[in-house]
Amino acid sequence: MIFGEDVAGIVLGGLAAGMVLFVVSVGLSVTMGLMGFVNLAHGGFAMIGGYIIVLSMNRLGVPFVPALILGFTLTAALSVVLERLFYSKLYRAAELDQVLFSIGLAFVMIATVTIVIGPETQPMILPSWLRGQIDLGFTSYRTYSIFLIVFGALVAFCLWLGFERTRIGAQIRAAVDNRKMVESLGINIDRLFTFTFAFGSGMAALGGGFGAEFLGLDPQYTLKYLVYFLIVVAVGGMGRITGVFYAALIIGIMDFILKKYLPAGGTIFIYVLTILILLIRPQGLFGRSN
């Protein structure tokens, strides 16, 4: 039974981390797939959203779920402002300009939060119903991890449904595949992108809040986990929700296994794995080759 508990620990721990990766990365994947915009400030939206969620809980006493909604809404609103003011000017710019702009924005976000709130980590104080251990029958595990897995799966399902079964989802999918064609059909692609961008940033905010409990949350969060988000998008394929979902879970679980069994070199193997995957399938595991 020790072996069974071992496996359960890996799967549950890895899945929970993977779900956080998924929630943060999905927006990045769709905006990259849709506009080909490499938004390196995406982690900044996750950080700012995380701050809104954690601070509204700790300082204003807002309950967990309303705090999540607040974090999503405010971050999405902020991203619309930034998108209209800056991002939209750079859609037709060269990739290098986009990268320089968005990494600059990431630094501005880090500096602003450091000055206004401070450099220290913000503690996530979970509501009592998410603390402690839960008995699953075959093993008991951290309640919050189980919550993340269930909630993450639910979010993934809703996103998939929205993507596959709604009009706007169809528009986004079509735009990812062939933007010119969609534009010529009279669909307002600017508005579509603003919507997607706001939604993706809101999702990042949720991820920032969800992950704060075990990934920590400080201004440096913006860049600290950016590599992981980019790996998930690269492995999953751009603009593919299911691809990002599986990639996030694979990365989460593999990272957990490697850190657990090879702690001395565990952080390196995940990059080696990514390089191997991309060598064999440059378009990502689930991406379509053009």
Place this chain on the structure above:
Amino acid sequence: MLKRLMMSAAVLVAAGGIAAAQEIKVGLLLPYSGVGAELAQPIDRGAELYIKTHADEIKPFTVKLIKRDVKDASGATAKIVVQELLTQDNVDALAGWVYSPNAIATAPLVTAGKKLAVLMNAGTAHITNMSPYYARTSFSMWHAGHALGEAAAKQLGAKTAVIGYTDFPPGKDSLAAFKMAFEKNGGKVIDEIPMGGANAVPDFTPFFQRAKDKKPDVFFVFVPGGDHSTAVVRTYNALGMKQAGIKLIGPGDITQDTKLQPMGQNADGLITMHHYNADLDNPQNKKFVEDWKKAYGADSTPDFMAVGGYDGMAAIFAAIKATNGKLDGDKAVAALKGWKFDSPRGPIQIDPETRDIIMNEYLSQAAFQNGRVVQKNIGKIDAVKDACKANKIGPCGK
């Protein structure tokens, strides 16, 4: 007439020299920005508090702190800062050093600069061997690590231990110290887990899961204090390791006073070996905590880092008195060798042979009572020297 004029001129020059020398410049290098900022603050405050409460003792001299930000643990910025403090600001003494890699990197500059350099935190054991001008008022990783290895085997009756450590020089020191003492006293270390670098707080879950699977009697964890501690204690509880019968032990970094109260119930039962906690019962500490709360607010608390800064400034004051304000590097160091002081952590001394600190180590158990975490003293070892240098281990023997 001419002779008299020249003489009075000489007197004037000498008087001018004395007047200028009355302000003693101390360069304080700490990571004031970035992740280390919360480690810099208690040391800065401890040093400031000592100056504020003891200014009368060194009259007519005054101490002026020249504070410089060293940002991170890379060593690069620290080298530039030390060089500038020595050559441009012409400081009379240096102090600070949160991170060991910085103290290692700046050692040649400190030696060349010939000024007293007081280490207020950096805990890698062999650093004091690297420059004859280094004196340490904080701790060596071996102080707590070695003492706890012995106590874990003898007092806690542990047979097996797993070690989790932050993978940088003090972490490796702490691991070696604990392991040596624990195994010498009949215990066995069954696993050693490096848990990432010091610059970012990792997700501890996979590492702690690994430790839990090994089912040791004690899980010895070294992390560099701050937010690492909070995450360690939270993960330990979240994974149910306490219920599995595994005791979390470590140097006092995991129960750092500034991080302790928010841990609440999670901190209950933690066992640590350290030279200071704010609950220590002695008159110097009562006064220290009282002065601290008066200066920085009733909600704030000093911690072991604050005491490193406070005692470091006490050492500089002692050197100022001994050299009559001249603070010549060699004479200042000579004056500090064997220097004794009643610190908030109990009696301390600078070891005349190693320039490292000699102090008491306290074994504490945290308990959550009436909504507050208190540290109960359950054992004490008097006048502990740095065991690394005493046993001449690796670079400590040089």
